[in-house]
Amino acid sequence: xxxITQAPTSQILAAGRRMTLRCTQDMRHNAMYWYxxxxxxxxxxxHYSNTAGTTGKGEVPDGYSVSRANTDDxxxxxxxxxxxxxxxxxxASSEGLAGNNEQxxxxxxxxxxx
Amino acid sequence: xxxxxxxxxxxxxxxxxxxxxxxxxxxxxxxLFWYQQHAGEAPTFLSYNVLDGLExxxxxxxxxxxxxxxxxxLLKELQMKDSASYLCAVRDNDYKLSFGAGTTVTVRA
Numbered sequence: 377x378x379x380i381t382q383a384p385t386s387q388i389l390a391a392g393r394r395m396t397l398r399c400t401q402d403m404r405h406n407a408m409y410w411y412x413x414x415x416x417x418x419x420x421x422x423h424y425s426n427t428a429g430t431t432g433k434g435e436v437p438d439g440y441s442v443s444r445a446n447t448d449d450x451x452x453x454x455x456x457x458x459x460x461x462x463x464x465x466x467x468a469s470s471e472g473l474a475g476n477n478e479q480x481x482x483x484x485x486x487x488x489x490x
Numbered sequence: 491x492x493x494x495x496x497x498x499x500x501x502x503x504x505x506x507x508x509x510x511x512x513x514x515x516x517x518x519x520x521x522l523f524w525y526q527q528h529a530g531e532a533p534t535f536l537s538y539n540v541l542d543g544l545e546x547x548x549x550x551x552x553x554x555x556x557x558x559x560x561x562x563x564l565l566k567e568l569q570m571k572d573s574a575s576y577l578c579a580v581r582d583n584d585y586k587l588s589f590g591a592g593t594t595v596t597v598r599a
Contacts, residue, residue, distance in 0.1 A: 409587075418577065418591040419533070426585075434586065466532060473585035476540075478523065481532035 378402050382467050382482040389457050389489050397452045397485050399467030407470045408450040409479065410434075410442060412463040419466065425450055426473060457489045492516045492588035496578050501596045502568055510563045510576050510593045518583030524552050524563045525577040527592065533577055537563070565595070573597045 380401040389395050401408065406427045411419040411434075421434030425444040439461060441453045450469075454461055464486050468479040493515040502508040514522070521540040525533035539545055539554035539561060551564040565572055575592040582588065 407585075411589075416591055419579075419587075419589040421586055421588070424586065435588070474520070476521075476538040478535035478538065479587065481534070483532050 380467060380469055380480055380482040382465075382485050384485060385483070386486040387488070389454075389487065391458055391489055392456050395454045395457055395487070397454075397465055397467075397487070399450045399452070399482060400448050401450075401467075401469045401480075401482075402448065403469060403471070403480070404447060405469035405471050405480070406447070407473055407477075408444065409468040409470075410440070410450070410452045411466045411468065412436065412461075413466060413484075414463050422452065422465075457487075459489045461487065462489045463487060492580050492582060494578055494580055494588060494590035496576075496590040496593045498591070499594045499596070501598060504568055504570060504597055504599050506568050508565045508568060508595060510565070510578075510595070512561045512563070512578035512590060514559050514561075514578070514580045514590075516559070516580055516582060516588075519556060519580065520583055520585060521581040522552075522554055522561050523579045523581065523587065524550075524561075525579060525589075527575045527577060529574070536576075568597050570597050570599070 383398045409424045410422040423442040467482040470477045496512045524536040527533040537552035578590040579587045
């Protein structure tokens with residue numbers, strides 16, 4: 377059972393380049409999320425999707441876009457990367473939204489924008 | 491929005507008890523979660539509280555007081571493997587999680 381996977385594990389990117397971070401889950405979870413984690417700031421929600429075909433903005437959406445064409449995949453795209461987007465990016469999923477539905481996190485992608 | 495505060499660091503001795511406090515000010519409340527995160531790894535779920543009171547799971551317990559905007563995570567019989575960051579997260583009425591910055595716990599022999 378893979379759970380939730382992310383690719384790449386790490387990436388160094390030149391500023392201005394386009395980059396897509398991939399996220400796939402095999403748990404048939406309805407909801408998926410993208411967070412960034414920066415030292416001293418904790419995890420901050422970028423975008424989320426409550427179900428396939430729908431997406432929403434989180435706390436820090438600017439400079440990022442997402443799509444949810446199917447249940448399993450939730451890619452995050454940086455259209456034109458900037459150094460302030462250097463961070464560790466975590467994808468997460470949950471079976472539902474309410475109750476004790478915990479979020480399961482992927483292993484993360486460490487992105488450096490130079 | 492949500493404002494979630496927890497101490498930055500705590501140190502304790504193996505076998506001891508540590509209590510990590512979390513206070514929050516929210517525009518809505520729909521549950522509080524605690525996660526554990528070892529260095530370089532993904533967060534993993536520890537506990538969930540939505541009603542006032544104590545939830546116990548083995549060596550870990552979590553407490554919630556909604557009227558005080560307060561929770562704590564209690565770690566008993568500390569082991570070296572408990573050295574990690576502990577993240578407090580509050581879910582709002584739109585079902586989105588807001589996380590505190592995390593408390594790094596160091597367990598010493």
